[in-house]
Structure formats: structure tokens, C-alpha cells
Amino acid sequence: MADYIEPKLASGFKDYLPEDMIPRQEMFDRIRAVFENFGFVPLDTPGLEKDEIITGGDPDFKMNVWHASIKDDSEKMALRFDLTVPLARVVAGNPDIKKPFKRYQIGKVWRGERPQAGRYREFVQFDADIVGSTSVLADAEIIAIMNATMIALEIPNFLIRINNRKILNGLTEYAGFSPDKNSAVLRAIDKLDKQGWDKVSTELCDAKIGLTSEQAEAIKKFVDLRAHTPIETLDAVEALMIKSPTAMNGISELRELVDAIKAMGVPDEKWKIDLSIARGLGYYTGPVFETVLTDILEIGSVFSGGRYDGLVSKFSAQSVPATGASVGV
Structure with missing residues (x-):
């Protein structure tokens, strides 16, 4: 019997070696440049959140998420499944943020789904959101960003x-x-x-x-x-x-x-x-x-x-409208 552990990845996860990461980094840079060109500013949040934040306290929550805990610690936690829910928490917890708040975020997310070809349990999301505006112009700007991003990635055949x-x-x-x-x-x-x-x-x-x-x-x-x-x-x-x-x-x-x-x-x-x-x-x-x-x-x-428009109010008495989109890489 071998005296070492087989260096095998968990199902639904992937290593990115330099030959993969170099073009991925170029893709990341192009997307970031589009978001910043539209006037969006960066934000970062923890990958691990309180369980009640991730589920929104919804007993009928359907998303398969990764739950986590620390031995001898009763606090229930979960890995984020997207970047939108953490954004809503940040906005609720920081009511003085100037609005409309145009933020982008790049980060890994985790979903407990069955792995499929081209779909992983861990992947990078790029989000662009406008918080604090009810205007359809905000929705239209998000759609314009989606269009500009696809063009920047040199993908000609797409439809929104x-x-x-x-x-x-x-x-x-x-x-x-x-x-x-x-x-x-x-x-x-x-x-x-x-x-x-x-x-x-x-x-x-x-x-x-x-x-x-x-x-x-x-x-x-x-x-x-x-x-x-x-x-x-x-x-x-x-x-x-x-x-x-x-x-x-x-x-x-x-x-x-x-x-x-x-x-x-x-x-x-x-x-x-x-x-x-x-x-x-x-x-x-x-x-x-x-x-x-x-x-x-x-x-x-x-x-x-x-x-x-109702997500921030899950974490605060204030009602804050929001719109946005994300691309998974």
C-alpha cells in the first residue's frame, strides 16, 4: 500500500496552472477595465458568511450551499453562492454609503450542485451592480455593460x-x-x-x-x-x-x-x-x-x-433599490 495520499481534486473543483491562468488573467483584466470604464468602484467581501445571511432566513431556501463550522463553535456559517447577497449585507450595514453606489466585485463563489461539463462547484464571478436607483436607466446601464463586456472579450455571437x-x-x-x-x-x-x-x-x-x-x-x-x-x-x-x-x-x-x-x-x-x-x-x-x-x-x-429591490431590506429596516448582473468564469 502506498504511504502517501493520492493528489486528487475533490469533485467539481479545478486547478488552474500557468498556461490556464495567463489567459484567464487577461480575461479578468478586460472585464475589470469595462466595469471601471463605466465608473464602477471595487468592493471585496469574505467568502464565508453567517448562515442566516446566505439563506436570508428563508426556511424554504432552495440553493444548495456549502455549510461550514468550527469545532466547539456554535455559529453556523456558509460559503457565499453569489456576490449579490454579501453586497446587500454591506449596504444594509453601511447606510452612509453614497448612492447611487456603482460597485463591481471579483471573487470566488461556491455552489453544491452536481458537477457537469464546464460547470464547477467553485468558480469566479464578476459582478456589476447599481444600488440606490429605481430608474430604468440603471437597468439599461447594466445591459450596456453586459454588451460592452462581451465585445471586450471578442465574443461576437451573443444575445441579451x-x-x-x-x-x-x-x-x-x-x-x-x-x-x-x-x-x-x-x-x-x-x-x-x-x-x-x-x-x-x-x-x-x-x-x-x-x-x-x-x-x-x-x-x-x-x-x-x-x-x-x-x-x-x-x-x-x-x-x-x-x-x-x-x-x-x-x-x-x-x-x-x-x-x-x-x-x-x-x-x-x-x-x-x-x-x-x-x-x-x-x-x-x-x-x-x-x-x-x-x-x-x-x-x-x-x-x-x-x-x-427587496434584498437589502432582509438585513435592514431600510428599503434600497438595486440592479446588477454577473458573469461566471
């Missing part, structure tokens, strides 16, 4: 897909199912790109979610809506969901956002309104966006985010 969680929250009024099922319905819709409609429909109608076939078909009609221009898409969904006040609010926001994106100079061919975009994280409250590589759609979103 945009939706609004208020429209998605209006599905309960439109399709006629109970609001307490909405989170599960949105998590199912979020799998549409990877699993296809048949599997999503099966999940929607299984015993756990329990939609009827008619309700699932109404959702399919919604996510299948297509038109030639963003305004035509919004006109079509407005006609479909006219009886949902919640959806009407989201449609109105997207009409403003369309004008703001155009004012930011993002080329029309690089973005679209896509009603199938749900974003799985529950803290999103308004516009949401995902960037996909049009040559390899099967890998899913590579740069995504949205508006999360």
Missing part, C-alpha cells in the same frame, strides 16, 4: 434576453393558479432552455406543483409569444395578459427600458424581449436579463442578472 419578473408574477392571474405556486412555476420555466417544453410541462402538472393541463397550456402560449420587434412583443403580451394588473405594471416598465436601452446605444441585434426568461433566484423583483452565446445555446446563460 430580457424579461420582467412582474410579468411572470402575473401568470397567477392570467393562468388562474394559486399565488403560492408561483415560485415553483418560475423555477420550472427557468429550466425551459435546457429541458424543453415537454419536461417542463410534466413538472408543472406533477403532484408537487399540481397545475392543470389547461393552466400549463396557457403558460406555453405565454412563453411561446414571438414578434419581430420588442414593442410588438410587448403589445402581444399586453393583449394576452390584459386582465393581470401585475403583468401590466411589468410591461409598462419594459416599454421604458426599451427606450433606455436604445438611448444607451446597445445595438438592436444584440438584445430582445424574451418572455421565457425567469431567473431562478427568488430575490428578483423587476427586469431580468440573460446573455447567451448564439453558437452554443446549450451551455445556457453566461452573463445574467436583474433588479432586486
Whole structure:
């Protein structure tokens, strides 16, 4: 028997030797330069947070996170799964930060997911967020940063897909199912790109979610809506969901956002309104966006985010609006 420990990595982790790190560092530098060119300033936070910070005190928290503890210490801790929740904690704990606060952060995050090709349990995220602004101009600036970042990385074939969680929250009024099922319905819709409609429909109608076939078909009609221009898409969904006040609010926001994106100079061919975009994280409250590589759609979103106006209030009595996006490397 060998008298040494096999030098084998844990599943879902990766070493980056110099031949890997040199081009990665160049990529990091390009992304950082874009963020700073837009006037964002750096922030850093610990990789380890109190468990209640990471979960937001939510007993139904669904993300698989890495929990940690120290022997003979009762404090429960967890590794961060993104950089947005720690940002919300920082803003809540430092109310004097001048706003709007445009910050970027680069750091490792950890997710207890099953490893897949190209997806690891530990990876680097680059975040850009604007905290303290309710204006759609802030959302449009984040989308402009996403566009500029992809250009800086010399990735020509990409598309930024945009939706609004208020429209998605209006599905309960439109399709006629109970609001307490909405989170599960949105998590199912979020799998549409990877699993296809048949599997999503099966999940929607299984015993756990329990939609009827008619309700699932109404959702399919919604996510299948297509038109030639963003305004035509919004006109079509407005006609479909006219009886949902919640959806009407989201449609109105997207009409403003369309004008703001155009004012930011993002080329029309690089973005679209896509009603199938749900974003799985529950803290999103308004516009949401995902960037996909049009040559390899099967890998899913590579740069995504949205508006999360309620997250800071989980850690403070103050309500602070925020929007942002992150790219994983």
C-alpha cells in the first residue's frame, strides 16, 4: 500500500496552472477595465458568511450551499453562492454609503450542485451592480455593460434576453393558479432552455406543483409569444395578459427600458424581449436579463442578472433599490 495520499481534486473543483491562468488573467483584466470604464468602484467581501445571511432566513431556501463550522463553535456559517447577497449585507450595514453606489466585485463563489461539463462547484464571478436607483436607466446601464463586456472579450455571437419578473408574477392571474405556486412555476420555466417544453410541462402538472393541463397550456402560449420587434412583443403580451394588473405594471416598465436601452446605444441585434426568461433566484423583483452565446445555446446563460429591490431590506429596516448582473468564469 502506498504511504502517501493520492493528489486528487475533490469533485467539481479545478486547478488552474500557468498556461490556464495567463489567459484567464487577461480575461479578468478586460472585464475589470469595462466595469471601471463605466465608473464602477471595487468592493471585496469574505467568502464565508453567517448562515442566516446566505439563506436570508428563508426556511424554504432552495440553493444548495456549502455549510461550514468550527469545532466547539456554535455559529453556523456558509460559503457565499453569489456576490449579490454579501453586497446587500454591506449596504444594509453601511447606510452612509453614497448612492447611487456603482460597485463591481471579483471573487470566488461556491455552489453544491452536481458537477457537469464546464460547470464547477467553485468558480469566479464578476459582478456589476447599481444600488440606490429605481430608474430604468440603471437597468439599461447594466445591459450596456453586459454588451460592452462581451465585445471586450471578442465574443461576437451573443444575445441579451430580457424579461420582467412582474410579468411572470402575473401568470397567477392570467393562468388562474394559486399565488403560492408561483415560485415553483418560475423555477420550472427557468429550466425551459435546457429541458424543453415537454419536461417542463410534466413538472408543472406533477403532484408537487399540481397545475392543470389547461393552466400549463396557457403558460406555453405565454412563453411561446414571438414578434419581430420588442414593442410588438410587448403589445402581444399586453393583449394576452390584459386582465393581470401585475403583468401590466411589468410591461409598462419594459416599454421604458426599451427606450433606455436604445438611448444607451446597445445595438438592436444584440438584445430582445424574451418572455421565457425567469431567473431562478427568488430575490428578483423587476427586469431580468440573460446573455447567451448564439453558437452554443446549450451551455445556457453566461452573463445574467436583474433588479432586486427587496434584498437589502432582509438585513435592514431600510428599503434600497438595486440592479446588477454577473458573469461566471
